[in-house]
Amino acid sequence: MSAANMDVPETIKATDDCAVREVLDLVGDKWSVLIVVLLGRRTHRFSELHRAIEGISQRMLTLTLRALARDGLVTRTPHATVPPRVDYELTELGRTLLAPLTALETWADTHRDEIRAARRRHDDALQSEPRS
Amino acid sequence: MSAANMDVPETIKATDDCAVREVLDLVGDKWSVLIVVLLGRRTHRFSELHRAIEGISQRMLTLTLRALARDGLVTRTPHATVPPRVDYELTELGRTLLAPLTALETWADTHRDEIRAARRRHDDALQSEPRS
DNA sequence: CTGTATCCAAACAGATACTG
DNA sequence: CAGTATCTGTTTGGATACAG
Numbered sequence: 533m534s535a536a537n538m539d540v541p542e543t544i545k546a547t548d549d550c551a552v553r554e555v556l557d558l559v560g561d562k563w564s565v566l567i568v569v570l571l572g573r574r575t576h577r578f579s580e581l582h583r584a585i586e587g588i589s590q591r592m593l594t595l596t597l598r599a600l601a602r603d604g605l606v607t608r609t610p611h612a613t614v615p616p617r618v619d620y621e622l623t624e625l626g627r628t629l630l631a632p633l634t635a636l637e638t639w640a641d642t643h644r645d646e647i648r649a650a651r652r653r654h655d656d657a658l659q660s661e662p663r664s
Numbered sequence: 665m666s667a668a669n670m671d672v673p674e675t676i677k678a679t680d681d682c683a684v685r686e687v688l689d690l691v692g693d694k695w696s697v698l699i700v701v702l703l704g705r706r707t708h709r710f711s712e713l714h715r716a717i718e719g720i721s722q723r724m725l726t727l728t729l730r731a732l733a734r735d736g737l738v739t740r741t742p743h744a745t746v747p748p749r750v751d752y753e754l755t756e757l758g759r760t761l762l763a764p765l766t767a768l769e770t771w772a773d774t775h776r777d778e779i780r781a782a783r784r785r786h787d788d789a790l791q792s793e794p795r796s
Numbered sequence: 797c798t799g800t801a802t803c804c805a806a807a808c809a810g811a812t813a814c815t816g
Numbered sequence: 817c818a819g820t821a822t823c824t825g826t827t828t829g830g831a832t833a834c835a836g
Binding site: 577578579582590591593594610613614615616617618 | 797798799800801
Binding site: 543550551552553554555556558560561565566569583584586601602603604625628629631632633635636637638639640641643644646647649650651653654655 | 675682683684685686687688690692693694697698701715716718733734735736757760761763764765767768769770771772773775776778779781782783785786787
């Protein structure tokens, strides 16, 4: 825990003091974490990312990278070559995010089956007792 | 890490093998983590959550709770009293999520200022060199 | 190659009114 | 009290065409 839990305020404002919300606003979208994880492995250029992340559109890749750069998680390095080439790399700040992200990933790996089981159980229950 | 990182596949499919994506699909929305954190403190009833989470609509609270219940993260316990009363509680699975969530929260707390600084720096740079 | 611009469809989310 | 139903506005994201 981050020191003592302060006062443990009874009321939480989503837009306010909640730190988790901030992270989620940063990387809670569809593609950010994938990009961060990929860049955690090594520097990638635009087209590499585009190929690596199956299903992402050019538009979303651009937008997501721009947001990550704005938040100081990745750097954008254009090379004045022909053809042009742009490298994306994790910043120091971005690299620090890898650890907690990995923790989440581990959790997902560990409990993936439980979640699926719970979901099946829940959905089955709806089938057997749609008796209002 | 969850054992050896497999093959470290070069290509990641967003809908596929990425475990992080699964967690984010679970709690990556606007309200889920807040609810999980609140329920991590103690059991809450519907109206308590509604009051505690400033800004959430009844609709979103219902939908989010339903999703969390479906994924096996919270339990829903209706009491046949007058007036009716429904208690929401974290499941064992839900409680295991608190740790990685806290890790993220800590990260956010720690780096919040850096992010804001990076954002300002970035936005200022756009002001000073809109020279195409 | 690395984007931008535009258009459009679907998902998301709030407000409000109503029900058991 | 604890929802459900509906309607609507906003946001998100893909497809496509085009540009430096």
